Amino acid sequence: MCAEYGLQPGKPFVVVMAHSFNDTPHAFPGMCYRDYEEWLVRTVIALSKNPDVNFLIKEHPSSDVYNEQGLLLKLIEATGFASHVLKRDVHTRTVIDAADAAVTCGGTIGLEMSSYGKPVVLAAQPPYAKKGFTVEFESCEAYEGLLATAMQRVEPLTKEQSTAARKTAFIMLELYDNFSRSLELGGITYVKGERYSLEEFFRNVISENGTPLENQEIYRRLEEFNKSDDVSIINYQKLRALESSGPSLVET
Numbered sequence: 001m002c003a004e005y006g007l008q009p010g011k012p013f014v015v016v017m018a019h020s021f022n023d024t025p026h027a028f029p030g031m032c033y034r035d036y037e038e039w040l041v042r043t044v045i046a047l048s049k050n051p052d053v054n055f056l057i058k059e060h061p062s063s064d065v066y067n068e069q070g071l072l073l074k075l076i077e078a079t080g081f082a083s084h085v086l087k088r089d090v091h092t093r094t095v096i097d098a099a100d101a102a103v104t105c106g107g108t109i110g111l112e113m114s115s116y117g118k119p120v121v122l123a124a125q126p127p128y129a130k131k132g133f134t135v136e137f138e139s140c141e142a143y144e145g146l147l148a149t150a151m152q153r154v155e156p157l158t159k160e161q162s163t164a165a166r167k168t169a170f171i172m173l174e175l176y177d178n179f180s181r182s183l184e185l186g187g188i189t190y191v192k193g194e195r196y197s198l199e200e201f202f203r204n205v206i207s208e209n210g211t212p213l214e215n216q217e218i219y220r221r222l223e224e225f226n227k228s229d230d231v232s233i234i235n236y237q238k239l240r241a242l243e244s245s246g247p248s249l250v251e252t
């Protein structure tokens with residue numbers, strides 16, 4: 001990667017992990033940019049002012065799902081930094097291994113990089129923000145200022161911070177995972193590269209709507225959640241399986 005993209009030895013490698021541009025840019029609080037396009041362009045321009053870092057940009061893995069192939073490159077070409085765009089076949093794990101730090105608004109990569117001890121700079125406040133292992137800002141100006149002048153001084157995570165990131169990742173990626181075909185949502189798994197059948201989806205929806213609302217599984221789960229003190233819908237089946245494995249595993 002160093003040879004192919006001309007990264008300068010001795011300077012940290014920062015990866016900008018782009019988002020799918022039309023995927024709810026204001027879902028997270030603290031997002032001060034108009035959209036992900038403005039965020040990306042401003043982020044690249046800020047990093048380009050910093051002579052002490054290498055930076056590359058990675059297209060979101062699901063860009064083709066949103067029919068956005070080539071949009072990122074077109075945006076970056078306008079800034080003059082098209083050579084900083086990673087090829088589409090570069091695997092996310094390769095980026096995690098190679099990069100020293102990441103910049104995102106709130107993508108899953110923020111949890112993944114942090115779990116491996118790599119610092120993550122956020123331009124918004126996703127659910128895993130403000131847990132002590134990410135870098136957040138109160139303004140776009142402060143965010144861009146760090147990228148342009150001090151990104152090279154962002155320290156790797158401590159062991160305690162990495163552990164907190166892994167715990168958070170487990171909760172968000174495992175205990176919040178509630179996918180089930182029994183939830184009466186026309187459940188059809190989307191598999192990248194395979195045809196998605198809208199006809200089958202709507203047939204399922206019509207069939208499931210034949211079940212009275214109060215008898216539907218999703219109604220029961222939401223009703224239980226509404227009456228509980230939980231702040232998120234946790235998959236208690238997974239949690240009970242974890243607890244049955246022994247208290248030491250739960251504690252760690």
